[in-house]
Amino acid sequence: MVKKQPFSIYLVALILGILFQDHFILQAKYINILLIISLFTLFLVFFKNYYSSKFKDFFSVFFVFILGVFLLNITKQKPPNIALSKKENIVFSLDKKLNISDKNRRYEVTFYKNKNSFKSILTIPKNHKQLDFSHFYKAEVYIKKTEKPYADFVFNYQKYLARKNIFFEAYLPQKLYESGVKKLTILEQIKNERLKLLNKISNSSLDEKSSAFLKGIILADRTSIDSDTVSDFQNSGLIHLLAISGTHIGIIFGLIYLLCLKIFPIKFRSFAIILSLIFIWSFALFIGLGNSVVRACIMISVYFTYILINRKPDLLHAISLAGLMILIVNPQQIFDVGFQLSFCAVFGIYWLYEPILNLMPRSKLKAINFIIEILAITLTAQLTTLPLVLFYFHQFSFISILANLIVIPLAEILIAFSLFLSVILGFSINILWFNTIYDFLILNLLKLVHWFATLEFAMNRNVALNFVEVILIFISLYFLKFLLKQLNWKNLLNFGLIFIIFIGFRLIFNFQQTRKNEVLTHFYFNKKIISIKNAKDICFLVPEKLDQKKVEKYVINPYLISVRNHHYKIKTFNEKVKSVTINNKNYPLE
Template identity: 40%
Template structure:
């Protein structure tokens, strides 16, 4: 049912079927209901086929509903407007960024707002009025660039805005329950900012427990990215499992043994309270749903089935918002869980017997880490076009410590939130986290193990995912029968890989690249590209947002940067003039 529902979403996404799908859905549902009411052997035999067809058409219809763009008001490009805070977003060196609601209570719309760092931080207990520059988010003009407008549209955000000057604020007396919770979380974040530990330790604590990475410095984020440890910063399944385990461990010592179910139910309630408090982000909600579904099996005294739990959790999430299917976090989290289910036990069987607790922890950490990394590798390369071999070693060192790190950080967050914390314990936490961050930074320094700008198409990704599926059988039993499908798939992959390389190498291209208000010129000949930039261009940003994505999409291996004449407004190439200014 889940697979058919997902196929329905994909069909609607890429084929954009019209209104007749609603009538088709009603017709199939009616036929299915008739089959369950009928005693005819023919209709009894068709029930399972009709049921999965219902979910397929339901996926088409719901995704059409979730993808509809509502009527948007015509907003002037610059006007004094009223707005309120919805969510803090990642900041940059110049601006803090927020998700806001403009004109709350009226013709309200959501927008991404940038506020200069010199202005006060926004909170949830005030309404704000300011002169705002606001505009619709535009799609990229080059096919290789990330479509930020589509990403925002999936989150029902259609505008971006900027406050150039001062803000006026008025305190709200009738805050909603959600705003009160958000404000309390914001106050705890501010308390953490006031404690006397290193800034990196503060930002780490806020990120790993309260899901706030808005002020984390770029170097730390880059270290976690290079070492494949970003999943530690993002509140996900591993965090929720550890926190659930801590709650259950405490409650099982309070309740008598015969009330084990009560301890499970209370632990599940507590992790949902935690999820609501930290902002019920997508990854947190996904993890809570999966854990809740899994333990419902235990409460009902049924054998836990991870695949059914995953499918049921995916259905709940996608029925509420089908756009989640295209969220990278959604895909990676389910691929990781499936990878652990599919490869963990086969890998463990090839490791020596765990005759001690330490060996058991180390071997399980290794097998789980390897299973998760192998299963998510195709998607990681497809979306981020990079991979580091050092991530395997980094995960083996840091993952065994992750439970201690999460529990210690949770305890310190609770004590700081209650305004009671021993200074000695705070200093010990600071030193401990600094050692962890230094270790991660040390691992990130092995640049020779980092592979960047790896080209990957959807077809190549599908082949690699199929390779991982057949890999289980080869690990369980190494023989020619299990080896042949893998060899065939690997041959197909490299054939497609080299075929695409040859295709792109034969294509020459002259292109104007758009990045915000700037334009850049490039000439591609074979697998080499020349980029023409102004002398004052920020080459680091151009390389990150223009050069690297373009080289990856065109599977080019070399490039050269050339400087345009001072204040050049156009470029002539082969007798054609290419404008660089609007």
């Protein structure tokens, strides 16, 4: 197996090593001992004898596994040991723009205190001047360490930030001052040019929603997209279009490659590939080398390198090698949901695309076949990413397959249009009629996406799925290929057995949660919410002045998912109520 698919086996071994270290956390001295042992056993492979030839595959896989353990250990950061007051007068610089809410802007920044520097999330009121990369700033901020969530079923924001080497959160309520001009690195100069282009797009004649969409789909800046639009794309299963991903980079690469083929003769195809690869990497550098963009560029580069060296392209080899390169450089990427979804989608296309395509009718018309192929790719990607979508986001719309089938062909045109528009706006060329056409296309696209999102009958929310269930679904998808290729009793039995095991485990997990009775205290900012669970009945005690929709989103729904229940009621209480007694036990509400 290692001889046939070495990169795939090594990728699995590396991932298992990273996950092992994340869970068990071996000390550095033991990791170094294991690394020396694995290197020694790997060295023995070069001596030809019976044992080395028999176990060389095991030795090489063992080495990659230990390498995964080692890499995560050396890249895992610890909180900096810095003495900080609750309120600090401090200098900082901008690292990255984050999302914008109705009241605030959020940034990733680097704070400087004495001779120390550390990263933090900084929240600033929206009426303050926007930060740029070319200045240092000074302000009085309230700062604190990130905190663990109050329960396991709540998103662990502290752990998420720690993987990015961020251990602090800060709020800047008052004025901020420029503290000096920053000497920019080349990367920071590129970031600043991107920021200037974003501002040019904002100041153009484009509609506000169109300009926000343009910045998101081409420049990887979703900070201006309003929450309703994001919600529409999520509910319709089209959220991947708002994030620069393999789809966008693939379309841009294809456009440049076709353009090069039109300019150069076919015998210069290699030159066209190299120019196209240079363009997408330059583009990735300009928009900030985001994780999803780099992943897509590496995948495309590895795949087309096979063509450049006159080897038959192998999709599995290409994506496995790309995965190895990404995780060796940054093993924390394995915990990135985008990384998991993108690789699952591509592996799924490799595994299930042909069996699904072969079941679909074919036509003599190329246009019809093209649509059928898009449908097969969409269906394959949806199937293979569904377990992770349910595990992380707990919702899925059956209409998303139809939505993708309609919107993805349009996306190719829109991405090309958006790229061209970004270029001309970058040169401060503001063509009104051109912008009007773009507004018309985007605003109607947003209406179409909103219509898909409003089809509530197709939406499944608060779907509970744990790790065991996810693994069982992936195993069933593995056997699905054989069932689709040849419908016989053996393949049907293999697939059916996994499906029955999945249903059995799901019934057990649901039954365990149904029997549970408990009273929990939840926290929404500085307010307390009490949940009372008695078998299938759940009641939430909520302060009457809180926004119930937000309480449902951030408190109630995560709890319902954890206990696998959809039935609940809300009772409100006045803020004057100081405590409540439940089952002879007092629960303070302050």
